Amino acid sequence: MTRGIAADIDNNIWIGTDNGIVEITQNSWKHYNATNTIIPPTPYNKDRMQGVTYAQIDHLNNKWFIIGSNVFKHNDGNWTKYDSINSPMKWARKIILDHKQNVWFTSWDGIVKYDGKNWSKINKENFHLPSNKVLGLYVDRKDRMWIGTFEGNALIENGQTQILDDKNSPLSKAYISSVVEDNQGNMYFSLYNDKSYKDEGLFKLDPSNNWSKIEFPKDITKLDRAYIGDFLIDEDHNELWITMSDVGILCYSLDSNKWQVYTNQNSNIKSTNAERIIKDKQGTIWVATYGGVVKLNR
Numbered sequence: 001m002t003r004g005i006a007a008d009i010d011n012n013i014w015i016g017t018d019n020g021i022v023e024i025t026q027n028s029w030k031h032y033n034a035t036n037t038i039i040p041p042t043p044y045n046k047d048r049m050q051g052v053t054y055a056q057i058d059h060l061n062n063k064w065f066i067i068g069s070n071v072f073k074h075n076d077g078n079w080t081k082y083d084s085i086n087s088p089m090k091w092a093r094k095i096i097l098d099h100k101q102n103v104w105f106t107s108w109d110g111i112v113k114y115d116g117k118n119w120s121k122i123n124k125e126n127f128h129l130p131s132n133k134v135l136g137l138y139v140d141r142k143d144r145m146w147i148g149t150f151e152g153n154a155l156i157e158n159g160q161t162q163i164l165d166d167k168n169s170p171l172s173k174a175y176i177s178s179v180v181e182d183n184q185g186n187m188y189f190s191l192y193n194d195k196s197y198k199d200e201g202l203f204k205l206d207p208s209n210n211w212s213k214i215e216f217p218k219d220i221t222k223l224d225r226a227y228i229g230d231f232l233i234d235e236d237h238n239e240l241w242i243t244m245s246d247v248g249i250l251c252y253s254l255d256s257n258k259w260q261v262y263t264n265q266n267s268n269i270k271s272t273n274a275e276r277i278i279k280d281k282q283g284t285i286w287v288a289t290y291g292g293v294v295k296l297n298r
Contacts, residue, residue, distance in 0.1 A: 002288040004055030004065065007280040014063055015293055016052025021065060021074075038079045039067055055276070056095035058103055060116075066092045071105065088112050088121040098139035106134040111147065122147075128161045129154050135192060138179030148176025148192075170211055173199035182233050188214075188240070190228045202228060202242065214240070214252065217259045222247050229275040234285070241285060243274035249287055249294065269294055 004016030013024040020033035034041035034049040042048050054066040063074040069091045071082040084090050090109035097103060105112040110123030110132045122145075124132045130152035138146045145156040153164040153171045164171040174191035181187045185207040193200040202214040216223040229243035240252040248263040264272055271291030278286050285296035 001051070001290045002293050003275045004052045005276045005278055005286050005288040005293065006055040006057045006063070007278055007286070008057045008063065009061045011281045013280065013286060013293075014055055014057065015288065016055045016065055016067075018051035019048050021052055021055075032074075037072075037074075038081060039072060054093070054095050056097060056103070058097055059101045064095050064103065066095065066105075071095075087114075087119050093134070094137070096137050096139070099141060100139075102139075104137055104139070106137050108133050110134060111137055122156070127154075127156060130163060136176040136178050136190070138176070138181075138187075140179075140181055140187065141185075146176055146179055146189075150175060170199065170203045170213070174201075177228065178230065180231065180233050182235060188231070188233065190231055192227060200227065202231065202240070216250075217261065220247065220261060230277045232277055232279055234279055234283075236283060241277055241279075243277050243287060243289075245274075246272050247274075248272045249274050249277070249296075264291075 001018040002015055006014050008014060015022040015024070020031050023030045023032070039049050042050055050068045052065050052067050056064045058064065061075060065072045071089055071092050073080045073082065082089050089105060089107065089112055091107045092105045093108065094106045095103065101116070103114045110121055110129065111134055113120045113122070123129060129147060129149055131149035133150045134147060135150060136148035140146065147154045147156065153176050155162045155164055166172055170191060173196065174193035177190040177192045179187055179189050187205045189203045189205065191200045191203060201216070204212045204214060223244065226244040226247045229245060231240060231242040233240055238254045240254065242250040242252065244250060248261065248269055251260040262269055264270060269289065271289040273290035274287050276288045280286065283298060287294040
C-alpha cells in the first residue's frame with residue numbers, strides 16, 4: 001500500500017508505503033525502514049514501521065514525510081524527527097510548499113510553518129480560523145493563504161482573516177482540500193463535503209473571480225460519491241490529472257473538455273484507491289495507490 005510519493009531535484013522518486021520508504025533512482029531501489037533510520041518500529045512488530053501518509057521535497061532537496069502523527073526530514077543520510085517536543089507540530093496531515101520556499105504542515109491543531117530556521121503556528125486562537133482541524137492549505141502568488149477546515153474556509157491576506165461564507169461561492173458549501181494554480185492565474189480547488197456530495201468536487205476560479213465547476217463524466221455512477229484524493233495540472237499538455245477513491249485515475253483535457261478514466265477494468269492499475277499524484281521532471285506521471293505505484297509514460 002502506498003499513499004505518499006514525491007520527486008526530488010535529481011528526479012529520484014520517493015515512495016511512502018505502509019512499511020517504510022522506497023527511493024527509486026535510475027538503476028536501483030533503496031528501502032528505508034525501522035532498521036536503518038531513526039523511524040521507530042510499530043509496537044506490535046519490531047520489523048515493521050508505521051505507514052507513511054504523506055511525502056514532499058523542498059527546494060533544498062530535503063525529503064519530508066508524515067509517519068504516524070510526527071514529521072521526519074531526510075537529507076544526505078541524516079534523519080530528523082519533528083514532534084510536539086521540538087516543534088509546534090501536533091498530528092500533522094499534509095505538507096505544502098509555497099513560492100517563498102517555506103514548508104507548511106496542516107494538522108488537527110492548526111497550521112505550522114517552517115521557514116528553514118524558525119517555526120510559527122496559525123490556529124483558531126491567533127488568526128480566528130473556523131476550526132483548528134485543517135483539511136487543506138494553499139499559499140497563492142499574491143501571498144494569500146486559502147485554508148480549509150472542517151467547519152468552514154478562510155482566507156488570510158496581509159495578516160487579516162476573512163471567513164469565506166459568500167453564498168454565491170462554492171467555498172461556502174464545501175471545504176478546501178487542495179488547490180493548484182496555473183501559469184495564467186486560474187486556481188483549481190478540490191472541495192470536500194461528506195454530507196452533501198453535490199457541493200463537493202473540482203472548481204475553477206479564474207483571474208476575474210468567476211467560478212465554474214469541472215463536471216465529471218455522467219456515465220460512471222461511482223463518481224457521484226467518490227472523493228478526490230489529489231490532482232495536478234499538466235500544462236505541457238493542458239490536462240488535469242485526478243485521483244479518486246473507488247474509481248481510479250482520471251484525465252481531463254482542458255482543450256476538448258473530454259475525459260479519460262483509467263480503472264482496474266480497462267488498464268493495468270491494480271487498485272482503484274488512488275491517492276497522491278505527481279509529475280516528475282521528465283513529464284512522467286506517478287500515482288500512489290493501495291495496490292502499489294502506477295507509472296504513466298507518454
